[in-house]
Amino acid sequence: MASERNELTMPSTGRAARAQHLLKGKTWSDRDLKAKIFIFSAALLIMAATVALTVFLIVKGLHSFLIDGISVIEMFVAGEWNPNANPPSFGALPLLFGSFAVTLLSVAIATPIALGTAIFMTEIAKKRGQKLMRPVMELLVGIPSVVYGFIGLTVIVPFIRDHLGGIGFGLLAAGIVLGIMILPTVTTVAADAFQSVPNHLREASLALGATRWQTIYRVVVPAALPSVLTAVILGMARAFGEALAVQMVIGNTAQIPHSLTEPAATLTTMITSSLGETTYGSLQNDALWSLGLILLAMSYLFILVIRFLSYRRRSS
Amino acid sequence: MYVLTLEKEKRIVQPNPEAMETELKVNNLNVFYGSNHAVKNVSMEIKKHAITALIGPSGCGKSTFLRSINRMNDLIPGAVCKGEILYEGINLLDASVDVVSLRKEIGMLFQKPNPFPKSIFDNVTHGLKCAGIRKKDVLENAVEESLKLAGLWDETKDRLKHSALSLSGGQQQRLCLARALAMKPKVLLLDEPTSALDPVSTAKIEELLMSLKKRITIVIVTHNMQQAARIADQTAFFYEGTLVEFGNTRDLFENPTHTRTKSYISGQFG
Numbered sequence: 001m002a003s004e005r006n007e008l009t010m011p012s013t014g015r016a017a018r019a020q021h022l023l024k025g026k027t028w029s030d031r032d033l034k035a036k037i038f039i040f041s042a043a044l045l046i047m048a049a050t051v052a053l054t055v056f057l058i059v060k061g062l063h064s065f066l067i068d069g070i071s072v073i074e075m076f077v078a079g080e081w082n083p084n085a086n087p088p089s090f091g092a093l094p095l096l097f098g099s100f101a102v103t104l105l106s107v108a109i110a111t112p113i114a115l116g117t118a119i120f121m122t123e124i125a126k127k128r129g130q131k132l133m134r135p136v137m138e139l140l141v142g143i144p145s146v147v148y149g150f151i152g153l154t155v156i157v158p159f160i161r162d163h164l165g166g167i168g169f170g171l172l173a174a175g176i177v178l179g180i181m182i183l184p185t186v187t188t189v190a191a192d193a194f195q196s197v198p199n200h201l202r203e204a205s206l207a208l209g210a211t212r213w214q215t216i217y218r219v220v221v222p223a224a225l226p227s228v229l230t231a232v233i234l235g236m237a238r239a240f241g242e243a244l245a246v247q248m249v250i251g252n253t254a255q256i257p258h259s260l261t262e263p264a265a266t267l268t269t270m271i272t273s274s275l276g277e278t279t280y281g282s283l284q285n286d287a288l289w290s291l292g293l294i295l296l297a298m299s300y301l302f303i304l305v306i307r308f309l310s311y312r313r314r315s316s
Numbered sequence: 317m318y319v320l321t322l323e324k325e326k327r328i329v330q331p332n333p334e335a336m337e338t339e340l341k342v343n344n345l346n347v348f349y350g351s352n353h354a355v356k357n358v359s360m361e362i363k364k365h366a367i368t369a370l371i372g373p374s375g376c377g378k379s380t381f382l383r384s385i386n387r388m389n390d391l392i393p394g395a396v397c398k399g400e401i402l403y404e405g406i407n408l409l410d411a412s413v414d415v416v417s418l419r420k421e422i423g424m425l426f427q428k429p430n431p432f433p434k435s436i437f438d439n440v441t442h443g444l445k446c447a448g449i450r451k452k453d454v455l456e457n458a459v460e461e462s463l464k465l466a467g468l469w470d471e472t473k474d475r476l477k478h479s480a481l482s483l484s485g486g487q488q489q490r491l492c493l494a495r496a497l498a499m500k501p502k503v504l505l506l507d508e509p510t511s512a513l514d515p516v517s518t519a520k521i522e523e524l525l526m527s528l529k530k531r532i533t534i535v536i537v538t539h540n541m542q543q544a545a546r547i548a549d550q551t552a553f554f555y556e557g558t559l560v561e562f563g564n565t566r567d568l569f570e571n572p573t574h575t576r577t578k579s580y581i582s583g584q585f586g
Contacts, residue, residue, distance in 0.1 A: 127393075200430040204492070207388060208443035208499060209420030218442065223433050 054296065061293025064090075064286035075290065081254035081270065083284040090287050092294070094256045098171070098266040099240055099298075102250070105175025105260075106182055106239040111232055113179075114186035115221075121187075122194040123216050129191070137191075140184035149248035152177035157249055166261035169251030175260075177245050182235035189234055193227030194220055226313040230306050237302035241295065243268035267291045339364040339503060339533040340385065345399035345409075347380050347389065354380045356557040358399075362550075367525060367534045369548035369565065371541055373580070376554040378537045382505050385535070386422040387415045403503075420447060423501035427508040429488035431480035431495075436463075436472050439480045439491055443499045458498050466494035467524055486517025493524065504528070506536040510543065522547050541581055545569050553577045 064070045070090050078091025117137075121129030156176050161168030197220050205215040221228070243266075251263020252273050265273075271288050278285040340362040347355035355377040362368045370378040380389065385408065389395040401408040408418060420443070431439050440459045441449075449455060459476065463469040468490045472483075480491055489509060496504060506525075510518040525534055525547055538544050544551050545565060552562040553576075561568060561577045572578040 198430075200426060200428060201432060203388065203391070204426065204430045204432065204495075205442065205446075206391065207386065207419055207424040207426075208446065208495065209416050209418075210443065210446035211416050214446045218446065219432055 057289070057293050057296050060286070060289040061296075062290075064283070064290045068283050068286050070283075070287060070290070075287075079256060081265075083274075083278075083287055088283065090290075092267070092291060094254045095265055095267045095270050095291065096294070097256050098250070098264040099268070101171050101264070102174040102178055102246060102266060103236050103239045105171060106178030107232060107236050109175060109179030110183045110186050110235055114183055114190055114231070114235075115228070117183075117187045118190035118194055119216060119221075121191045123212070123220065134188070134191070137184040137188050141188070145181065145242060145245040146248075148177055148181045149245035152245065152249040160261060164261050166259070167251065167263065168261070169249060169263045170259075170261045171250065171257055171264050172260035173249040174246045174264075174266075177249050178239040178242060181242065181245060182238050185238060186231045186235040189231035190224075190228050193224040193231060196227070197223045226309050230309050233302055233306050233309070237299060240298055240302070241268065243272045247272055267295050271295075336366055337364040338362065339403065340535075341400075341402040343400040343402070345381065345384065345397065345401065347377070347384055347398075348396045349380075349392065350394045354557055355384070358554075358559045360552060360559060360562050362533065362535055364533050365529055365531065366549040367529050367536060367547050369544035369551045370535065370537045370554060371539075371544050371551060371580075372554035372560075374539075377557040378552075378554045379507055381554070382507055382535060382537050384409070385503070385505055386419050386424055387413070388424065390415060420499050421501055422503040422505060423496035423499055425489070425492055425496055425504065425506045425509045428512050429485055429492055431483070431488050431491050433479065433481055435477045436480050436483070436491060437476040440495050440498050442495060447499070462494040462498040463491075465497050465524075465528070466490045467520060468494055484517075486513050486520065489513060489517065489521065490524070493521070497528075501532060503533045503535065506534065508537050508539055511539055518543070541569075553580065555580070 065072050065075075075090050075092045076096070077093060078089060079093050080089045080091045081094060082089045117133070121133045125133075152173055156173050157168035159168075160166065160170070160173055164172070201219050201223060202215055205219045206212070210218065246266055247269040250265060250269055252265050252269055253263040254265045254270065255263075257264045271291055274284070275288055278288065338361045342358060342360050342362070345355055345358045346353070358377075358381060370381065372378050383389050384397045385401055387397075387408065389397055397409050399409065403422075406413065432442060434442075437459055440462050441455045444455060444458055449458075460469060460473075463472060468487060471487060472478075472491075475482075480488065483491060489512075493509075510521050513521065522543065525536070528534065536544075536548070548565045550563065551565040551568045553560045553568065553572075553574075555576055561572060561574050568577065569581055572581060
């Protein structure tokens, strides 16, 4: 009797052995182990690639400053980019200006149209928005940038030349092409933002005698604002990094233009247009790597801002 | 304890609801959601400055009936309302009715507290601003008055600029009530306003409704039969889209004429 009670409260080793199949085995079974190795190495590869890319760009990008002796201050302040002159000058200010100018211009063009389209898709014509507009937007995202550049080259550049003067190539053409390019991205993300505004907020506003339009701009848009900002910044990041389409229409002149119709250049167009003309390891080549490093830093900054916005959205 | 006093007060103030003026006269109302016939041939008179409760099991059409009064069913694609809801001589279901003006006069409170993600002040002034009122002192007075009516002024007067989402569930629902009252509605429609609230908050809302009915006609959908018995002057029992029984609350609960009403209020189904 006493021994039996003892067995119930504190099982002896003999009793526990019968339920052995329920206990954790040594480690993973063979099949699980293979899957585990595959998944972990895939994740590891991506992380390693990101870290390697960053480190590589930092090392190459800093080479021109640390070894070749190009002044950091000169690169950010001086207004002349002429690596082939004697002595060469590495002032990236016109390129930085060009990058920021086309980015802001494209966002200024795309944002109002994108928000209007997104509101139309989610608030005005829900059915058509879902069945027609969304697939169209997804299609537009998938069009290669060279096609956008080609259209810019054959339609927008001549239009600007004929109606606004100048040679047509320049900031304005680049801004318009980029604006059209980022339009679908901004629209889709903004439409998702409007759609995620709970319906009971719309009902509450309408029940108070607000019109549909008042409900949209007083309730739906403010409630979706952080996500809409994310949409705009995603568009900015894409515009800032785009090279090909911009290069085809901006004119590729490393100068700070005095008007929107004068040719200019950006960080990305300078890299793509002059990389082929430099030899690996030369001073000119190293300077282009530095431009690449600036681009990388900018894209990290965009990601940080997006992270910050979504963090603030979740905490509020 | 106060429930008892309220009962007494109600009996003294309004001895016979049937003698009162009619605010909303519903004639042969039918509502369809596509092929679903949600409200079937309902006719009833909703009395002015009284509380009318709509009870019945889930899906019996009581919320649909309520939402057809301020035309919220217009928002649902495929919803069709036929029949008449007469309010001040106008059929509210008529296509020529301006729903925006209508909803200013006939306010609504929803099941789930749904304050806007804005400040308490902005929540109360939303309807007024949409109606074109811009003057700051008018808005401030309206906020104080409405919050006092909703019994929320003392709790919020020092933090009107704080987010409405910082309030508790019961406070949020009273804020939504204040937001509706700011429009000075003549009729207030409530769609299970206390089903998401705790008993203390529920009691507060009921108390407020009792004091508000002096100036506002109240129609309340409720799952809670005790709530209907506590506050309503008249009660309507809906079942599968039809109005089974409608009458003075005391008569309906004490002497139901239909067997279905009897079995529902005695808790045999629902």
